[in-house]
Structures are given as structure tokens and as C-alpha cells.
Amino acid sequence: MPSATFFNLPDDKRQRILDCALEEFARNDFDSASISQIVAQAGIAKGSLYQYFEDKTDLYRYLLELAIQKKREMMSAVPTADGQTFFEMLRSMFGALAQYELLYPKLARVGYRAVYGKSPLPEEMLRLARRSTQDYFALLIEQARQRGEIRADVDVAAGAYLFTAVLTQLGSYLAERIGMSADEIAATGSYPLHEAQVQAQFNQMIDLLESGLGTPRKD
């Protein structure tokens, strides 16, 4: 955890440090990320950073917390009507996740690295994180299947895997499709000119997940 000193910092300075740290950890592995680079970029002395954070891992964990917090925040902002079908809800979730990934690409990247790359976190925790998304989807699918919205013969785990696979790469796909680099989007702070495009893209994607690519079988 950061020290009290860190939170007493002027807002702009604190933010500058976090930005530089995020940049470095988004661009590099935990091992490759360089504290020396971060302080040089932020224009502070190395000793200062070690007054704010215990060590490299402490800083890294704090960034991860920010990522998780921001993601939760955006996911919990999805509107949930009561009579919603499974695929309608999925659409909302994809939307929220797309916003998160497009607006905070560095946070998203750090989070991704933490789960799928190397990180100083205990392996047990990583396995749990990896599983949690899939387990969550598995639950949703199971429920929807019992309501009859989903074919009775689908393998729940396979479906859950399908969703997570699509989600983990959704951000880069969308960025590519709307022709803006992730950095541009983050710089703009929003993508108002493109929201309709983005919406159309993952509507299409969910349609594929719901109905498949094949021509309807006549059996």
C-alpha cells in the first residue's frame, strides 16, 4: 500500500507518477518494467518513489488495484432491466467492457498481463482470477439454459470459455475496427464519434455467439 505521504502529494504530481508507472507496466513485463525509467519519466528522484511505495511489487499491486476498481466501476454501471434476456444482458456487459478497454487501455493491459503473463502475485491467486471470469459466465449460461434461452445441449464450460476468449481480445479488435489506436482513444478520453460503430461491432459479435455462423439447419 502506498504511504500517507503519497496521498498528501499535489494531485497533478501524484497523477503524473501513476501515469508513468502505468505506462511502464503496461509496456513491460513485471520483471522488465524499470523503476529507474518510471522516476526519470516522472521527473522525481528514485528515493522519493521509495517513500511512496515499499518496493516495486507494492507499486505494481497498487496499479492492479486501480485497474480492478475501475473495471468494477464500469461493469456495475451497466443498466440491468429485470425482464432482460441472457443475450441482452450479454450485450450490456460487452458494452461496459468495451468502454473499459477502450478508455483505459493501460489499466486493461496491466490487468491482462497480471492474469496471463508473469507477475509477482502468488500463483494461487492468479489461478483464481483466471477461473473467476469463466466460472461467472458458466453460472450465467447455466441459468439461461434452465430458462430455455440457451440450447439444452451446449457444454456450459465450452460456452464460458468461448465468451472469455472473445472478451480478452475484444479491446484490441474494436480499436482496430474503428481505426483508432488505443492510445488515440485514451488521449481523446472518449470516442463519441465512434460509439455507434462500436455498438454495431459487438452487436454483430453477440449475434454470432447467439446464432452461430452457419446457415440455419432445417431439421
Place this chain on the structure above:
Amino acid sequence: MPSATFFNLPDDKRQRILDCALEEFARNDFDSASISQIVAQAGIAKGSLYQYFEDKTDLYRYLLELAIQKKREMMSAVPTADGQTFFEMLRSMFGALAQYELLYPKLARVGYRAVYGKSPLPEEMLRLARRSTQDYFALLIEQARQRGEIRADVDVAAGAYLFTAVLTQLGSYLAERIGMSADEIAATGSYPLHEAQVQAQFNQMIDLLESGLGTPRKD
């Protein structure tokens, strides 16, 4: 490219060096991967390795070549009957890819890192590699659509993305489902007891891609 000296090495020694290098580059980023670790593990002097390879990048590129070569080899071994439908062909491709990923997890991991992680390769080349798989699928989908095997209203690019997303994580999913770690499978050299299971898994997956998860619409 490795020097002639490297190819003159006794087979077992050469293989040991490659194994250790693969292990290191599979486990680490290009930057984090350590030549010192590799030579220590392989039991050779550092100077020796630099007689075989020009530098770290040279060694890395050679490993990548091996990965590409092995993948091509396994993909081109898929049986292709003439009257095959799109989804039948897809099944064959998934099968070949699953074998590659399960039998050579380290090669697969190095290849994955090269495309999606950091690597010393020119950015242009990486972008091309990233696109090539998607473009390939886009072509297949377009052709299948013209033959009427695929719904006329699917977005070709979205479909291609869907396939690549599923494929890039297929290996780890399968390994998890059949309850063997990737290392165990590689150690065994095959997974004879599980082939039926594996087959069933990606049949299920392709079925989802073809028909979707949703209950058939009655329109």
C-alpha cells in the same frame, strides 16, 4: 542464423541447448529471458553459446523459426477431402492446431509471445503476423458464404476475429479440460488416453461456432 559449429554439435547436446533456450523464452519475455540462465541450465559456457549464435536475437529468431516450421508441418498434415464443408475443414484445422499446442506447448508459447507480447522483431512484421491469421479466416469465411454454408448476413471480419480469439487460447483450455498440465502432455509426448476427449471438446466448440448458443429462432 546459427553457425555451422552449432549443427556439428552432437545431437543430444544441441537438443539440450535448444530445450533450455525454449524453456527460458517460453517462460519469459524476450527482455527478461536470460542468456546466463540458459547456459547455466544447459551446462555450457556462455562463450560457447556465442559461438553458435550471433546474439540473443539470433537465438530467439531461430527458436521462432522452429515454432513456425513445426506448426506449418502439423497444419499441412490435416487431411483435406474435396467435398468437405467449411465446418468440417474447420474441425480438421482445430484438430491440427490442438495437437500442435498440446504436443509443443513451449514452441506455441514462444510463438504466441512473439505476436502478442514484446519481441525484438520489427513492428511491421508483427502487425503482418497478427493480421495474417485473421485474413486467412476471412478468406475462408467469404468463400463458404458464397457457397451458402454461412449466413449471408455475417460480418466476415467479426467471424474471423471470433475464430482467432478462440484459437489463440484453445491450447490452454484443452489442457485444462483434460486435466493434464501442458508440461505433462509434452513429457508424455502424446496424449493417447485423451484423444477422444480432446476431439469431443473441440467438436463441441465448433458446434457452438456453427450454430450458436441460443435456442433456434422460429422465424
Place this chain on the structure above:
DNA sequence: CGGTCATATGACCGACCAGTCACATTATAA
């Protein structure tokens, strides 16, 4: 035996790393 050539070796180099600490600077209070 000596001579020649391919190969093996590990001490060594400069660069960079995470992290420390004695000291300098600034803010606060008396």
C-alpha cells in the same frame, strides 16, 4: 612428436537494475 585448426571456457567489461541512506530542502509551529 609437432603443428594446425575447430571448439570450449569463464573471467571480465560496461550498462542497467532494485533498493538504500546520509544529507539537503521545505513546511510548520513556536
Place this chain on the structure above:
DNA sequence: TTATAATGTGACTGGTCGGTCATATGACCG
């Protein structure tokens, strides 16, 4: 003003890194 506490600083340490090179080893040949 001075005393005290909080914050800022960057040279320094011990270590690892990729890469080099003078030297050692061994194989083959005459």
C-alpha cells in the same frame, strides 16, 4: 527568528545482464 518535523534527493551498493576475448583443450594430420 529558530526548532522540529516532513519530504526530496541522487550517489552508492551489490547484483545480473548481454556480450567479448585471451587462453585452454582436444582432434586430426604429417
